[in-house]
Amino acid sequence: MTTEPPARKTRWQEKREASYAALVDAAMHCFHERGYAATRVEDIAEAAGYTTGAFYFHFKNKTACFQHVIAYRERLRGDWQTLIDGLDPSTTSLEEVLVRLFARFAEAERGAGAWILVMVDYHQQHRDKADAEALLHDSYRRWHGQIAEFIATLQQRGWIPEGRDPAQLAADVFAYSEGTSAHAALYDTDRGAALVDTVARLLRG
Amino acid sequence: MTTEPPARKTRWQEKREASYAALVDAAMHCFHERGYAATRVEDIAEAAGYTTGAFYFHFKNKTACFQHVIAYRERLRGDWQTLIDGLDPSTTSLEEVLVRLFARFAEAERGAGAWILVMVDYHQQHRDKADAEALLHDSYRRWHGQIAEFIATLQQRGWIPEGRDPAQLAADVFAYSEGTSAHAALYDTDRGAALVDTVARLLRG
């Protein structure tokens, strides 16, 4: 009988979540297109169809918004490590696995790739603000952890030789991948060409 | 008879060159410490012992100043490719060469390393300004060209197997190196550890 109050609350909740989602997504794309510093709060709000007031209803400030974007990206990434479930080295080469993987990431990023640039931009604006930087570290740790796990699986399942430390391989592959991303964006370099090939070389040792 | 005017002119020139040099060097260090966007013109002038007026006497604007810093860094780098003149694979391992190389670069940078961060920062502030970006491309081309040349020499002199395209190897090594730099700065990651080792692996194929 008293189902109305909860229903009402849900309405607000839905509305709130919808506008929040729109803002976070808009923020991600604005940051991607213009960089962190050059993106004005108003740009984000406008891109989401709201005003700056709405922005500050959802986020304490621009920094906080960025941190929500980081979390959003992790959610988008999903559990990509299951990508090789059911695959086998005898039928699917390492290169093929990598091609699928990068394709998956590209798709999950929804057009907002080369994110390393945004991370650098954010970092440059928050030098020596310990808590703002801590977020970056945590984010890296999670990413890196997932990659290392995945590499360990590749080793166990016979795609690549065992022996090398998965954590180190993960750091290498991650750094190389982001280095090429950055160079492609900064220097108009061709990233795709050798990416898979070189990553495969790194992994095989 | 009229030896004074030229002498005076020289004095002025010297003074001018001295202040120019001080400003460019100060700019490099400021950009390194705070990033491009966060560095104020006054910071640079002050660090060099001058005022903003002097800055604008030497540079059209902040962007132009950055471009002079880029050129300055190239000058600092010098002709590092001669580093292996007189060395031999039989007495000096590839790893040793790389260690010396990175040491040399570190020294030439005068404490202003992880420059990739600054490049990204600059890039983010100049999106879609064709001429500002062109500078970056040129700068990359020169760097990359030198590295490729050096790698070709390593191949010819027997440090690494021939066969792979030096240009591609250069791109890979460069990207990997800068990726680790960025990760070290952003995520408080340990760069030195595997750097030489992984670069050697990349080069050896």
Added chain:
Amino acid sequence: MTTEPPARKTRWQEKREASYAALVDAAMHCFHERGYAATRVEDIAEAAGYTTGAFYFHFKNKTACFQHVIAYRERLRGDWQTLIDGLDPSTTSLEEVLVRLFARFAEAERGAGAWILVMVDYHQQHRDKADAEALLHDSYRRWHGQIAEFIATLQQRGWIPEGRDPAQLAADVFAYSEGTSAHAALYDTDRGAALVDTVARLLRG
């Protein structure tokens, strides 16, 4: 037969009055703690256990709310002039009367003393808005009138000499009292010390 509608109406009225009372009281305390300008409408609503919407149901705007607080304070003050009913100069000294009086006011204020600060704050935000200021004048007139009446009684009942104009004495005592309040708040001065003593001197002439 139709006893329900009136009952219901009463319920609503009660509810309405309860929330109104809560809001006015919360407003008084917020204004006291943070000043008029620095108090946000949301602060008041929150302190009363409601939301801004409820606030605007009861008050046209922040200014109107303040005016209700003024009226509330007058109600709280009550008919303090009866405080000396039954007392006599032969058994109760002027100083004793004053001590009781200030104690009574302090109690009625419910912790929200030094109200002069809030009045000034409100006044500063409403310069040249005639109607907003008129409220202050009326409020003063009532306060001052009550004090003058009380002083006249003190004269008639023999606590203080007759002769001086009660209205002027009231203005003096009021101004002195509020001056010390303000100084105590602004300059961390000790108010209590000489208050009663000096007021007594003023009254005795």
Added chain:
Amino acid sequence: MTTEPPARKTRWQEKREASYAALVDAAMHCFHERGYAATRVEDIAEAAGYTTGAFYFHFKNKTACFQHVIAYRERLRGDWQTLIDGLDPSTTSLEEVLVRLFARFAEAERGAGAWILVMVDYHQQHRDKADAEALLHDSYRRWHGQIAEFIATLQQRGWIPEGRDPAQLAADVFAYSEGTSAHAALYDTDRGAALVDTVARLLRG
């Protein structure tokens, strides 16, 4: 021979001091007319004939500007305590002294009287900012100290009976005076009427 550099420096200095003086004076008048909170930085700059940028060249922020205004007012006040040098109780009554004194203060304030209102306003905006408040305390201490000294002189020179503590008398007179100022401004009360008379009563005990 080399008198030019100092001369040049003086030029800048003069210019700087002129604009500083204009800004401080404009700030005082704006604060007086609109209160502290309601005065925008742009109002001050504009009133002085400059832009907000110039304002921030001279003051770190609005708070700092206010503090300079406080110092300015102390300078304006000058050494008013010498006002009775050469006067004598036998030829000049206490009331006459007070009239001259208040006239002197009114003149020194250059139209920016009832400053207590601005002080309250400032105080309300800086609650619990220890350093901002410390300034108020210091300012009070100096004012109060001067008044106490002056009252001691009045006692020694025979204008008022000795016996009462000059510090306490100073606190009383100061509080009363500012209380009437505030009431006059807030409640459109007539201040001048009894001011001198009541202050004299307070001083005579």
Added chain:
DNA sequence: TATGAATGAGCTTTCATTCAT
């Protein structure tokens, strides 16, 4: 050459108020 006061556009953030539900 170099100074440094001044400009002015731009950005982040706050908050009284509204309104559909």
Added chain:
DNA sequence: GATGAATGAAAGCTCATTCAT
């Protein structure tokens, strides 16, 4: 009666750049 998401108009402050000297 009450909710709370959203608006929009400020306001404080920063900083690249200019210019008279």
